[in-house]
Amino acid sequence: MQFNQSEFLCEVSVPKDELIVSRTDLKGIITFANDTFAQISGYEVDELIGQPHNIVRHPDMPKSTYKELWESLEEKGKWSGFVKNLRKDFSFYWVFAEISGVYKNAELVEYKSIRVPISFEDKVYYQKKYDEIRKQNGEYTRIISYEKPSS
Numbered sequence: 001m002q003f004n005q006s007e008f009l010c011e012v013s014v015p016k017d018e019l020i021v022s023r024t025d026l027k028g029i030i031t032f033a034n035d036t037f038a039q040i041s042g043y044e045v046d047e048l049i050g051q052p053h054n055i056v057r058h059p060d061m062p063k064s065t066y067k068e069l070w071e072s073l074e075e076k077g078k079w080s081g082f083v084k085n086l087r088k089d090f091s092f093y094w095v096f097a098e099i100s101g102v103y104k105n106a107e108l109v110e111y112k113s114i115r116v117p118i119s120f121e122d123k124v125y126y127q128k129k130y131d132e133i134r135k136q137n138g139e140y141t142r143i144i145s146y147e148k149p150s151s
Contacts, residue, residue: 042088
């Protein structure tokens, strides 16, 4: 897996006074996205609806984090954690996400996710932590290299 776009290394900041909100069906397909989610992710709302929520999954995120997320949703009905997301233009943004079930007549019908910005210190901490987890799990790791073009 290679990302050769310069944007891959560019971060987009989530505004402090904004909430990113989305809902998905029980399989993770987006059924609602607020304008802030669209703006921050670089997609139009209509482009997000009907897509799997992992459309914004950044390759720096360990697979085990999502395994834990789905297990926690099944067992506890909620999950929260720090997430690095990939934008449509291949830049990225960090959030703290809280996901929980939505119930109608005591039946789980969908999931809602509310995301907020995080501090610089948290971004550094979780980038290092997720890098280590991916390395321990034998997943892809990020390598930044500079190459001189051949003439």
